[in-house]
Amino acid sequence: MATAVTDAIGPEASPATAGGNYLTCDRSVRSWVFTLDHKRVGIMFLVTVVICLGLGALFALLIRTELTTPGPTIMTETTAKLAAALSLGDTRMTPQQMYNRAFTLHGAIMIFLFVLPAIPSALGNFVLPLQLGAKDVAFPRLNLFSYHLFVIGTLFFVVTLLMGGIDTGWTFYAPYSVETRTAVTTAVAGAFLLGFGSIFTGLNFLVTTHTLRRQGMTWFKMPLFVWSLYATAVIQLLATPVLAITLLLLAVERVFGVGIFDPALGGDPVLFQHFFWFYSHPAVYIMILPAMGIVSEVISIHSRKHIFGYRFIAYSSVAIALLGFLVWGHHMVVSGQSPLAGMIFSLLTFSVAIPSAIKVFNWLATMYKGSIALTTPMCYSLIFIFLFGLGGLTGLFLGALATDVHVHDTAFVVAHFHYQMAGGVLMAFLSGLHHWWPKMTGRMYNDKLGRYTALWILIGFNLTYFPQFILGSHGMPRRYFDYTKLLDHIPHLTLYQVISTIGGYMFVSGLVMVAVYLIASLRHGRPAPANPWGGASMEWQTSSPPPPHNFDTPPQVGDPYDFSNLVYDEELQGYVRAR
């Protein structure tokens, strides 16, 4: 095993290419596809998840466009016939079925192929070993395998799409998922493989954090991003296997008719919901915890001030990870769960708000009297705090039993979830992407353009989702294709839907803009200094982009938030350590 590892990285370390960085040391396709370098695996993840984000956004726009008018808008008999003709599995499709498929594919693609892997697998893979001062993750080959599993899982989703999609919603609730004739089995198989990729990533990060910290780096000298990835890894390891077995049982049930979830055969469909949410509630913390880690990094560095309450933030990540396992029942308040269970789950749900609020207040305290630089990453982190705050507070409405019964399955839930996932995770992802982009690519992007785009995205986002809070509280159900009959009951219904659609297009166009100027920076951006923002953690002590083995000179371990001896060098346009 070890010999092979040495062989594989041999050419990269040879004197002929010693001057190259991890991007240029070997340019062959094979050296990318079979790389054992965590940085390259991270970049490959990044490219793949961004493509998936584009696909998910496309379905989002289809949904939003359809909802612009009360009746059928773009999903008509004609387009449904066309979609059926294009798919390999279906011969008939109604506009309603087409809409069901659109929101299912939007949800499944965004959750499984973007939000879950985006921060840990793409940014985490790149940054974690660098922040620990390690040469790689503990199991580089397993890391590559995670990526290959991810690609195969994604291909299963593509096949699902070609077969006409699925119409169960991203939650695959039984018994409908057992009965429907859409391509549930391939989608479930894809999610199963993605789950294993996620387990292996979590395993790698957990072991790396335990065993590969540079000498002198104690647990409380680790950057908070590492803490959050560690807490994430714990969830990935403890929750994902349960999803895997649930999906496997669902597939077995579809193929063999076993009957564990099918009430017609004596099975229990609520058991499926318990299993599913036992994973999928902790899974939202797989999504949000690394996002919080990025914000902790960015807020401190771009405010030039030591993070406030380091230990509280670190412990609150672990607390969220553990509490997150005890609240799954709040998804099942109206699924025939006992009122007592409902009350206990509601109480536990409120308890998650405490560590989340601890983080928010610590970020605010960090910025207080800091020297805030409104760079693009900082803008996105500030947007994160604002949107996450709104999403978190509306989460309390949903955690309370009485209001939850009222707004259950309405657009209010959709708005809350998107404030957390798109307003939280996606904004933190963008923040982290802009923060580490110079390190990853060795290029600076157009910061001014970045800030304006962030503002555009902020406006677009709120136009999209804020109206949905209002609509939901008035009783607009989620997943409705045609709301003609609700027009008399909900005031200004069409107006809000139109605003939401306009916002959606603004939001997506902003994302396209980000992609455009970031890609343009690869060609036209000025070369990035080693430390453009003045970070004190170890990834800023190596060159941008880093050499294949991460550090040419051993990095110094210290307080990752002590910026006192970093000074700005006009010539380098970056920060250097004062002598």
Next chain:
Amino acid sequence: MTAVDLSHDHGGEGHAPWLAHHFDTPQQQYASAKLGTWVFLLTEVLFFGGLFCAYAVYRHNHPEVFFDGHHFLSTPLGATNTVVLLFSSLTMAWGVRCAQLDQQRGLVTCLCLTLTAAAVFLGIKYIEYSQKWSHHMVPGQARIMAALGIESEHATDHVPGQPAPRGFRPYKEHLMEVLRHSDQERGVVIVSEKAYEAQLEKRIQNLGVFFGIYFSLTGLHAIHVICGMIAIGWLLRRALAGHFSSAYFNAVDCVGLYWHLVDLIWIYLFPLLYLIH
């Protein structure tokens, strides 16, 4: 690695060929491998845990299905398999010890014995599976009914109007006979023979659910046995090449841990499926 690189990464010291480039010391590599394996085993426990949980819920709701079903599993074959797997765990543990003590021949022998025991386990499993299959004790209510020629509104594979293939009826009689015998032993009083026959037929249909759970649990376990055999085969190849020594036996240790877990899961599966009373 080049000399330049070594001076950077390892302070000028040469290092053993089995030490991966990103580890500083053998201890670090060993600790990583060990921790990684234990964490992986934890995920495996949770994976099977979900299945056991589903088993518990279904059995709690329908205990009679499990009671009827266990008559059709062969306890002697299951018990033999338990012994075979326990033996393989012993030889695996012995193999790890041999690696730690630099006993190359002992290691190879132990790995061969473990592989053989695993093959015997799968062989016995094959006999059990093929008996079930030929007696139409297949997973799924619809399938078992179709196979036995029982009409039902749930049967999806059964083509209505087409008679069940010849030779299938006797198995139905056989299944009914076993259940009738079991009831007689328990002293169940039969009031109306006609109603009892109808009840027996219903119970036979439900056997499909039991066999579904049986095949899911043991099938998933068998997949793990096959994965274990592949891993042990890989160890054997490396042991023959002389890769392992008292200084480096990480892989043997880790595969050993995995193999014990596979054994442990079977120790739970055996009573849960075969020894129902």
